[in-house]
Amino acid sequence: MRKTKLELTWIGKDKRPKLEPRILLEDPAKSYHASHRVTDNDIFDNKLIFGDNLLALKALEQEYAGKVKCVYIDPPYNTGSAFEYYDDGIEHSLWLSLIGERLKILWNLLHPTDGSLWVSIDDREMAYLKIILDEICGRQCFVASNVWQKRYSRENREAIGDSHEYILVFAKSVSKFKQIRNPLSLGDKQLKLYKNPDGDPKGKWQSVSLTAQGYRPNQMYEIIAPSGKRHLPPEGSCWKIIEENYFKEFSEGKIYFGKDGTGVPRRKNYLKDAKGLVPWTWWPHEDVGHSDEAKKEQHYLFEKEDAFDTPKPERLIKQVIHIATNPGDLVLDSFAGSGTTGAVAHKMGRRWIMVELGEHCHTHIIPRLQKVIDGEDQGGISKAANWQGGGGFRYYSLAPSLLEKDKWGNWVVNKAYNPNMLAEAICKLEGFSYAPSDTLWWNHGYSTEQDFIYVTTQNLSVAQLQALSEEVGNERSLLVCCGAFRCKADRFPNLTIKKIPKMVLSRCEWAHDDYSLNVENLPQMERDPEQDDLFGGEA
Ligand SMILES: C[S@@+](CC[C@H](N)C(=O)[O-])C[C@H]1O[C@@H](n2cnc3c(N)ncnc32)[C@H](O)[C@@H]1O
Incomplete structure (x- = not known):
């Protein structure tokens, strides 16, 4: 079809990865909760996810689509620097593709009327990012391009000293956002x-x-x-x-x-x-902190200089969260870094989800949030928020891909999957909510009140399917995902019968696990002909 709209194009823009939705595995040993309630409003159901954010966001989609009030992200700016904890320089088109894919899911996770998306960026990619966001969110959803004064002293090494960054804001409904956004308190x-x-x-x-x-x-x-x-x-x-x-x-x-x-x-x-001040696009360092303040906060938290390369000051994130949300609302940051967004959201009584791919998820975010929960972190916005501690978070990692190759090179269900994980993964793939019933052995999840799913690796005989069909009855329907079955697929009107491996294979286009924005973990954009065959040679 002829495209008529103005659009930014780049090599690889149309190559969209088809992702196998993964399940999240909780690790209780890394989750953390306060030993006692500090207030009645303590929040415990926050999520910290370790892994690539494209897969993690995909995993969150089913449960959280339309539920997030504020997404704030601070992605690598593609500056060409190799920071101590992550690399930040990839080919320009690739950066656009990678960020674009993530933004599409993030936009989908936002509340349909009240949600807003806030993205930090600097001069290098700002103009491009704005156009991608216009395309993904719609130009009519653009709210503002805020200018954050990150430096308070002159930068004399450059031709023109760099002293600011941007925070681009898009809202699902700009008119609704104007009604619900919070004014700033008087300084x-x-x-x-x-x-x-x-x-x-x-x-x-x-x-x-x-x-x-x-x-x-x-x-x-x-x-x-x-x-x-x-x-x-x-x-x-x-x-x-x-x-x-x-x-x-x-x-x-x-x-x-x-x-x-x-x-x-x-x-x-x-x-x-006085109702407070209408926010404006000028965010001076006196109001929201500067980069040095952020470094000092890290120093205080981790007791060493330069504990993390590119943190944001807590006051900056506080202003975003304050404008966009109210206590109890859900805030999501899928480029968590040292965990500033979660720490600030926690202290402000908001629920949060953070995703981080680097090892600093363990070395920085977990210890930082533990200090917040224990009330030991009295830096950043703690005093202003009168933060006393409390609440908690659950730690998750991404389950491995459902499929792996066996020693003969055949795709088989991954050994790491136990029956429960398999059932959960298949539910996700088929768009069902995983909710195994305590009373009905065949009920592993549902999509509507009448539609259920049953997952088994067994080879089901006609007699077994007949018994299953009778248990399900005429009022309900059941999707049966099994290792194999020995009858015609449409024999029972209330059962839809599918074989697992084929079904799973038809869903995966890429076998790569890693869609990282980091240089070392780049996805391979070249197609592997072997996979094309395996996955049906789809274009
Ligand atoms: C600029 S830092 C964020 C700093 C953060 N705002 C703070 O205050 O600490 C960007 C972070 O995104 C992470 N990152 C990059 N690619 C990612 C991916 N594909 N999935 C998850 N995290 C990613 C990097 O490891 C890095 O920690």
């Missing part, structure tokens, strides 16, 4: 503007103009100040309120005429009524 600078020179019992206030541009006949009256001075609206303007409301506000002491009572009338805005 010291704004608070200083509120005073109480006339001892108003309603507390501190600041004055704002009583005039508006334009001409409205019923807002053109004369106002007499307490000193007797007469005031008319300036030329081209009218008062903001009609005369009746003016007298009401005057009698309530809400109009100010300056210290000597002769000035132009102004209205009082009380601190107690």
Whole structure:
């Protein structure tokens, strides 16, 4: 079909990996929970996933599609640097493909009306990323490109010193986002503007103009100040309120005429009524921290200099989470790094999911979150959030691929899979929720109230299938995934019978496990003819 839209193209853009949805395996030894409840609002069902985020996001899709309130990611910026904990320089087109694939799933995980996506990026890929995001999310979903001032001192080594990064924001519904996003609290600078020179019992206030541009006949009256001075609206303007409301506000002491009572009338805005500030795209370091602050936070947490190369300051992530979510909402970061997003979300009473591929998942994120949960981390935003500890998280890794090659080169179900894992994996592949019943032996999961799935590696005889069909009855239907079966597949109207290996094979296009954004783990874009044969030679 002829494409008519403006679009960014690159080599490999159309090569989309078909992923085998994996299951997540919990490792209770690495999960961590507070020994006691600190408050009634402690949150325990957070998830830390170790592994490649494309596979992890795919694994999350079934349960979490439409449920995440805020996605914040800080992916490798493709700077060409080899950082201590991860590499950050891959061929430009490949970077676009890799980030694009992840963004598609992330966008799908967001709540359909209230969800928002926040992506950190610097000058190198910003322009390209914006276009990819326009394509994935839709231009109408673009909210803002925030500029974070990451440096407070001049960078003199470059032709033009680099002092900022961006945080691009897209929302599922921009108009809904405008209604639900939280305003920023007033900072010291704004608070200083509120005073109480006339001892108003309603507390501190600041004055704002009583005039508006334009001409409205019923807002053109004369106002007499307490000193007797007469005031008319300036030329081209009218008062903001009609005369009746003016007298009401005057009698309530809400109009100010300056210290000597002769000035132009102004209205009082009380601190107690202040709703906070509408966020704007300028995020200066005084408000949200800078890179050095982030490094110091790492130093405090891990007791060594440069504990992690590219952390974000907690105050920066706090501002994102504050604007986009409320307590109890779910925040997702699939490029977790040292775990700043989870740590901040936890301290702010939000639920979180983080994914990290590098070993620092174990060396940084787990110990950091343990300190948060134990209330030992009093750095970052802890004091501002009055953080005392509590809650917990579950640690997961990705189950290996369901299939492996045996010694003759045939694809077989992976030895690592026990029957429960196999059932869970097949449920995922077939779009069923894994929920084995305690009472019905054949019920391993469901897709609707009447549609169930049964997974077995056995070779099922006609008699067994007949018995199964009778147990299921006419009101329900059952997908039977088995090693083999000895009858016609459509013999029983309430059973759909499939053989596992063939079904699984038809779902996998690539046998690679690794879609990492790191150089060392690049996916191989070249197709392997052997696999093409195996997977039916699909284009
Ligand atoms: C810029 S860092 C994030 C830093 C983080 N915001 C913080 O404050 O610590 C990017 C992280 O993404 C991780 N990463 C890169 N490719 C990934 C992938 N395919 N799956 C999961 N994590 C990945 C890297 O290992 C690195 O830790």
